[in-house]
Amino acid sequence: MAEPQPSNIAEGASEEPALPTNAEDRKAAAALSSLDANAEEETGKDVDTEALGAAMKNLDVKEGKKAELAKVKVEAVDVTLLVEQLELTKFKATELLRQNDGDAVKAMSAYVTAAV
């Protein structure tokens, strides 16, 4: 549903001059690259430094749960086979093997039949 246009706007007239971007772009780029320098100095004035110190002490968060998977034993021959046959990176091949108890046949079957 077209709304009525304000009378001062002509249909099809371009709002901007033909070559607007260039100088502006450069200015924007300059502003972008100088961003690091300035404003970063302003620190939160309302921050309670003591509370902040306490908060910093509690920063440590739990470690990942991947430890279990890493225990699965993987044969180097199988990794090579997977890299060769499935065109995976070594890292991904190892991971795939680990997820399948280090069994190459199982791993390849799982990969080939994965649902799309």
Add this chain to the structure above:
Amino acid sequence: MPQPLNSKDAASFRQLVKLYEAKQHKKAVKTAEQILKKNPNHGDTLAMKALTLNAQGHTTEAFALAKTALQADMKSHICWHVYGLLYRSTKQLDEAIKAYKFALKLEPDSAQIQRDLAFLQIQMRDYAGYIESRKAMLQARPALRQNWTALAVAYHLSGDLESAEKHLKTYEDTLKTPPPRTDIEHSEAGLYRNSLLNEMGEAEKGLEHLETIYDANLDRTAVMEARAWYQLQLGQSEDAEKSYRDLVVRNNEYRPYYEGLEKAMGLDRSKSDDVAKLTELYKELLEGNDRLDAARRIPLDFLTGEQFKPAADQYLRKMLIKGVPSTFANIKALYSDPARLKTIQELVEAYTPETTAMNGDANQTNGDSKPSRLEESRLFFLAQHYNYPRSQNLEKALDYITKALEITPKSVDYNMTRARILKHKGDLAKASEIMNHARELDEKDRYINTKCAKYQLRNDENEKAIQTMSKFTRNETVGGPLGDLHDMQCMWFLTEDGEANFRQDKLSVALKRFKSIYDIFDVWQEDQFDFHHFSIRKGQIRAYVDMMHWEDRLREHPFYARAAINAIKIYVMLYDDPNLAHGNTNGVNLEGLNAADKKKALKKIKKEQERVAKEDADKRDAEKKASPPKKTGGDGEPKKEDPDPLGLTLIETKTPLDEAVKFLQPLLEFSPKTIAAQNWGFEVYVRRGKYLLALKCLIAAHSIDSQQAKLHEQLLRFSQTIHSLTEPLPPKVKQVLDANSNIIPEFSSLTNFNDAYLSKHKDCARRTQSGLSARRAIGQSPQSDIEKNLVKALDIEGITLKEALEGLELLKAWKSDTKAYVEKAKKVWPEASAFGEGSDS
């Protein structure tokens, strides 16, 4: 070990850094050289010089010099940092990360290096590394809010929502007084934290938190939407209804609000009891909103049968009398239901010029002098209606559009639709001509200009198309209009241009275009880099996280799939017949020649190719002389001219399948449900001898559409290939293959399998073609028989022009005589350009 400079040179060095940062490269190089005169082995200066050279575009020299700098001063963090920056600029991000890490080891307190490292890590999606870096940055500046937020984002992206939320909360709890309302960063952080709660599925907590930030938050729409959503999730129907009603008042054309409102009121469109209530609801919403479309249009989605007709009638009349050009576009979604389609068709066909008066239209009773546009827009609507695939009848469509054009011959819309109908008839030349006519009716309209260029490309008029496009491009860019279209990442044009070249067997140019699409996606991936810093500094976290998720799925865009499939096709063709790399063979059939003649012929082709390339280069030179182009692109960065505009180097690849895999991997990862992607994946992998991956593609395609034509043929081919392997497969591979081959037909029963498929799908042209093609592949019957049957397949009822063209492609690929086929097809599609020039064997 930092090498000391005397105080004057040290000052010069500081000056050098400043000059580099101000992008005054020439002066910077000069200053560097001055320092080096006295201290030729000063590592830092050498490094800065290398950095400057790189910025000027001398990448190779820069790397050499940076190496020298490192040799001069192994222990300088500046040298390592510069080395990292150079790798970063050539997109070898892994190497860059290594260099940064070295630099950071030498200078652990450098915020700059730490930051550069962090951005690279997140760019590479090394979440663990990024979290570490962000922790270090937070430890260095804990008072800065953005450091807390950034660490939260790092956890969020790595999938640890709880830690993310916890960090945001921890910081908020340290605030003594709430920040002022005008603090955008605070407002955004609040909403970000809330979105985390939502993502964690904690609706109750989320709503609770939302209420605490609701009043002060600056993004009204976001908080209102979130509140309504939570209330709906928590089953607080009355509150949810009120919230959604408020939202509808805010934006009454936004459909999701109506959906939310329906849900909040517990109304179900499929229950007949509720339909009455829904009708009532929309009637109420419409009151006082004369111009509102949504509340008028939505009921058509749930009304059926006898109730549908009057509602549709009312809607159509209103739109057509007013002459709303988009009426058909608003309606066509209803056509998925044949009953509604029929009702609409009957209604519109029955409208007469008197309909308006009979209806006692408001316009006329009010004495408004505006004449009804019903008749004209009815004709336009019907033309579109009969042009639409679900209700196609091209003769009628053409008839209606001609009548509409008699009333308003200068309408761009009508002419455009006429061109479109002609295109569907297969008359590409005429369609392009009419579209150009439409364009000339309004030369300032970019839309019609673009449409016209597209139709010209469909008609293989590449030169004309680029000329059309040039009316709206910045033609002084390096490379002219085409260069600008590349700069502006005008992907549709590049794709269509590539496909047009492909059709004309100009494989090198085609490949070049598809590669440029690939490159554009790379650029988009690269583009996110600046935002790792910028967004977090600006506090625009939600938009940033959205962008990051979008970037992760970047290549699932259909444009990528389309270009990638085309490129893969070309690479597979190149692998099957390397002679294609020599471009247009001018009809010379290289296969039938002996070695000496072949050599001669190739030489000739090569010469011809060089001539064309030279002509092209001469033309360019002439253009350059006429108007010396700037050496910079639109962004003021130096831009090199393309050294291989025709893609000749590109196509001469010795390893086409390796190149194909580059396109294929993202395709299979992000568009696995596109069956054509799986089809082409098979073609590539079976040629590479990666039978498990080929099988994977077959299994995936089978799960999408087990009867697909192309898949059928591939299943047969795979069975054949595996049966006739000369070298045995590794035992484990064989084991996997055997265990998962239940969809693969037995080699001994291929003929039966194929015949069963053919008889099952004798009413489907495409599948019949596939079965016939498979017959040829397994040598089931003589080729002449198969060809005859292919011609016969043109009789199949409902065969589309596209299917007929695919049949023609088969004959061409077999190098068979196409005469009989074309003659017969011409009778069915007399206007189709593709069958126009008769046999071209």
